[in-house]
Amino acid sequence: QSALTQPASVSGSPGQSITISCTGITTVDDGYNYVSWYQKHPGKAPKLIVYDVDNRPSGVSGRFSASRSGNTASLTISGLQTEDEAEYYCNSFTNSYTYVFGGGTSVSVL
């Protein structure tokens, strides 16, 4: 599977909602959708914020939501806060036990 495509940057004002797209997702043969999203601040390790398309790990803010339609996955950040400024990466797990990351999206809070 080729690298997934994300917009290079997305910006919004505090309190607004933004959506990051991730195209090029292919469905695993068994029909499951194994898409995950990671938040990465500069100099820090990535943090898992969404798995299996639209599930949040314990402790992740409910302001993060995600979905998938066809070959595109989307991450929405609601009520944008300054702490949300970071890089966001989508990832797809394939049926050959390999992984593909998106190119990353830089989120700016204006």
Add this chain to the structure above:
Amino acid sequence: QLQLQESGPGLLRPSETLSLNCTVAGDSISSRSYYWAWIRQPPEMGLEWIGSRYYSGSTYFSPSLKSRVTMSVDPSKNRFSLRLDSVTAADTAVYFCAATTVYDSIRGTYYLPRYFDYWGPGILVTVSS
């Protein structure tokens, strides 16, 4: 809760071999509950998955790196390792070790290793002559 920590040389010459270790705290490296992985991020670029390994010895590698990558484990030191042969400047990156939980002890269910839920802080490796 797992804790992971990368270690290894920060500077290599072209054609040398990159060797990194990831020491695991919080569970055994031989546990059936996790896949162990390496992921890297070149400067000003995105994340790139390198490879993953299960306790059974099953390994999976990025097609673009497969010919140069080896992953191993050292149960005596509770760590897993990455070896990348014949490095070039293109291998300059921050290298992260990561873990994927595949066993839910509450449900007693195994899952596919479909995301990375534990990460080390990363280590910068520079390849330069």
